[in-house]
Amino acid sequence: MNRLTGRELRIAAVIALGGLMAVLDTTIVAVALPRFMTTFSASLTTIQWIATAYALGMVAAMPLAATFAQRWGARRVYLAALLVFAVASAGAGAAGDLGWLIAARAVQGLAGGLINPLGMTIGFGAVAPERRSRMTTITGLPLLIGPILGPMLGGILLDGLSWRALFFITVPPALLAVAGVLRWVPADVPSTERTPIDVAGGLLLVPGVVAVAYGFSEESAGLEIRVAIVAIGLALMAVFTRRSWRHRAPLLNVRLLRDRTFGRNAAVLVLYAGPYFGSMLLMPAYIQVIRGDSALVSAAMMVPGTIGMSISIQLAARLLERFGPRIVVGTGLSLAAVSTVLTVLVLAPDTSYTTLAILGAIQGAGTGAIMMPTIVSAGRDLRGPDLASGSAILPLASTIASAVGTAVVSAAFTGLIAASTAGRGLAALSDPAADAALTGQIVDAYRLTLVGVLAVMVLALVVRLRTRPTTPTTEPTKVRSAA
Structure with missing residues (x-):
């Protein structure tokens, strides 16, 4: 053990x-x-x-x-x-x-x-x-x-x-x-x-990641300004990446992304973190705006997912040693995808909160089997300076993916609602003349947004399953570990 x-x-x-x-x-x-x-x-x-x-x-x-x-x-x-x-x-x-x-x-x-x-x-x-x-x-x-x-x-x-x-x-x-x-x-x-500290790299990367995060998260700025800021940030990050690929001691060793184990796992982390954290804004909007319940109810509906996640993380650590991340993370992604599919199928203006809580617990269980095992798999062979770089790259990539995912999910949800309500958005529900059909249209916008979230989750699953088995991550066991 x-x-x-x-x-x-x-x-x-x-x-x-x-x-x-x-x-x-x-x-x-x-x-x-x-x-x-x-x-x-x-x-x-x-x-x-x-x-x-x-x-x-x-x-x-x-x-x-x-x-x-x-x-x-x-x-x-x-x-x-x-x-x-x-x-x-x-x-x-x-x-x-x-x-x-x-x-x-x-x-x-x-x-x-x-x-x-x-x-x-x-x-x-x-x-x-x-x-x-x-x-x-x-x-x-x-x-x-x-x-x-x-x-x-x-x-x-x-x-x-x-x-x-x-x-x-x-x-x-x-x-x-x-x-x-x-x-x-x-x-x-x-x-x-x-x-020497890579000052030039810092002057490229730090403003670049700040610009990308700001452009995707700051909704008060106009769309054109935000697009320009994101474009500048991405350009700075691209120059940093190109420069660091050849630099002897870069600020971050981006060459780690060329390693199949680290690169594939980083891709899975980004592909899942974006839609997952982005979709977290949908349920509170559904509960407080569509259902008209309090913020406390929204908070309570987060609890089953947290419990499922906490239990899953503990189990995943043990299963990871025996079966490897390919099976554990693949199972987690499958659970998350199934939960999302079922939510799309059952979501209605009056769906039972018990049903949604169960689906939230399944989603949390899937997430617990995805995030931490993916990070462990990515960093399993890192040592010394590479360990420090990998430990910075992974949370940075996840943070940026979360900002991008939140912005994209929010924009998709808002756009679909606007299309369903002749541009009035969620405010249409405050109209005394609002009827059940209007509420149903807004719920449909939620469901369509989840379909997009599901598509990216499936892509993460494909990337995970296409990673070929490598050497075991632990001492020999009866089951060969996979990447």
């Missing part, structure tokens, strides 16, 4: 705690935007920057994690990121005006963007390759449940305390994680090869 030792479990718990704080802060403020508008007497376009500044800070910092880890050591940089995150969280909670709050959120995001890639580097480096799947069942859980728990916790804190509690709440856990790292995580040795 490849169980984690007591020391490894403590390291995993510390990394999970730090990672949860960083992920929670991506969504914890979502429910508070209307409160911020009233508090600071500002428009939604301005208030949105409380969320946008954090997100852009994260994507700006992620590409730097590998270089920082190689130069100064992953543990040292991880500790610094946790401390900066705690200070910035306290600063956000104590903000006296909107500008101060947005600035603190940007610093929070910069620190948060380093925490999970460095945590992955530390976690993978702390165990033998055959136990990386077990390590990831703990360290990777926040990446999946954090975005779901964020709005729920935010609503509780906002109703029970104040908006300042949304930021103060992460300070004690971050400091606790610092204490845990100091006590249990062994110091690593930075690279003795003092190669």
